[in-house]
Amino acid sequence: MELLQLKYFLTVAKLEHMTNAAQELHVSQPALSRTIHRLEEDLGVPLFERQGRQIRLNPFGKAFEAKAKAAMHLLEEGRREIEDLSGLKQGRIHLAMMNMEQMRKPLQIFLAEHSEVNFHMFQLSIEDFENLELKREVDFYLTSMPIYQEGFIEIPLVREKLYLVVPHGHKYANRKSIHLSEVSEEAFVGYKENSPLRLMNDRLCAHVGFRPKMVCETEDPASIIDLVRSGFGVAIIGGCRSEEELNLVKLPIVDPIGERIFRITWRENRYLSRAAIVFRDFIVNYFKDEEPVGNTLRKALMLR
């Protein structure tokens, strides 16, 4: 059995389509077909069910896929470890975030100090939270939504207050704070359905018995601010930016208490490169003077 066979197998298993897998692997379809057959011959059992043009993982294939993934993951960790030991490069850090709001400034500072570090960042959706096994390359999750799974470690970074933002001249623009129940009939601007931030905001509204009437949905925080400023509706946002920056009125949400905890989370058994450790320590240090949330390292527990 060879690494090449495993790599080809995992691609076919993922796409369940021989031709598309061959294209992704930059080999011809017959070459891929035979490599898969050779692997099946090695194992002594077929890994796929072939029904006409359809090719699907069978129970042997499903069992083998899990082991092959684990093996490839282990090898990747080994490669990273060797890179660290040999000092070949400073490293690449994979970040998964809900949005960039909290991280824009600290990332700018970190990159100014460590220009040799490469980042790969992607935005988390609700589906990603439900399928964390598919995101094994991630070094750190930087989120306000906790990860309710065994095997993860988190450090709470900052307690973030939530605000309702309204345009100047809005009927609530002169208020000092707001009860969410007061805006149950208002038009809302917010994140798209598959955004974790949207889910959290919806849950907050559900606490006082309403579902926000969304008139505009977007993935971009700046667009939300623009839309509120243009009078399309009100929105729930974090406290990163001042009223002057936003050119909006920020009303602290006092009922239910509007706040969430921004945290850094990582897999307990993941090998962290030197660059990743330096980055984590930098982030923890960056937020240490912010609103305290308790600074003890703790394992994420099954909270649900």
Add this chain to the structure above:
DNA sequence: CAAGAGGCCAGTCCTAGGAT
């Protein structure tokens, strides 16, 4: 017509054996 699989061929790599 599209997709998977088989036949054939060429290129590459590995290994055993002989020459120096």
Add this chain to the structure above:
DNA sequence: ATCCTAGGACTGGCCTCTTG
């Protein structure tokens, strides 16, 4: 011990056939 060569095994590409 090192280098060179021949043969076998393996892999991948092209062409073509089969099947839905």
